[in-house]
Amino acid sequence: MTIEKTLSIIKPDAVQNKHIGNIIKRFESNGLTIEKMMMKHLSQEEASEFYAIHKERPFFNDLIEFMTSGNVVIIVLSGENAVSKNRKLMGHTDPEQAEKGTIRSDFAKSIDANAVHGSDSLENAAIEIGFFFTSCCRR
Numbered sequence: 001m002t003i004e005k006t007l008s009i010i011k012p013d014a015v016q017n018k019h020i021g022n023i024i025k026r027f028e029s030n031g032l033t034i035e036k037m038m039m040k041h042l043s044q045e046e047a048s049e050f051y052a053i054h055k056e057r058p059f060f061n062d063l064i065e066f067m068t069s070g071n072v073v074i075i076v077l078s079g080e081n082a083v084s085k086n087r088k089l090m091g092h093t094d095p096e097q098a099e100k101g102t103i104r105s106d107f108a109k110s111i112d113a114n115a116v117h118g119s120d121s122l123e124n125a126a127i128e129i130g131f132f133f134t135s136c137c138r139r
């Protein structure tokens, strides 16, 4: 059994639409445990650094504007195969292509406002968890 940790972010659209409880319910009822959680309004700098990997993409500016448009909920999840399990629960990046019953299919409306972020690998999960949680009191 491989117990992993991964990072989830409930994005501003899902917070605004009052889906925090629904999304956390999906995690908990599918064997994931909430290890850490905080609500935060990301600064431009934080969002740009977090999504630095996408900075050459055409949608980068819109992504940063959206991610800083309201509060997000940043969550460390743990559980068996947590990284891939979370990605499966999230569904496809584009809610219109997401499988029925996934978070993005049920709670998101568009590819840019798609309810949740989830780490895409164990390596990125460690980096992303460290970004928000490890260095005490910096952010």
Ligand code: ADP
Pocket (backbone or CB within 6 Å): 054, 059, 063, 092, 093, 111, 112, 113, 114, 116, 117, 118, 120
């Ligand atoms: P995922 O969140 O599924 O891992 P990516 O890492 O590819 O997807 O992209 C990061 C985020 O950037 C997406 O969740 C989405 O909000 C946004 N995004 C990705 N592709 C597009 C696109 N073609 N148009 C607008 N926004 C996009």
Ligand code: MG
Pocket (backbone or CB within 6 Å): 118, 120
């Ligand atoms: Mg991604």
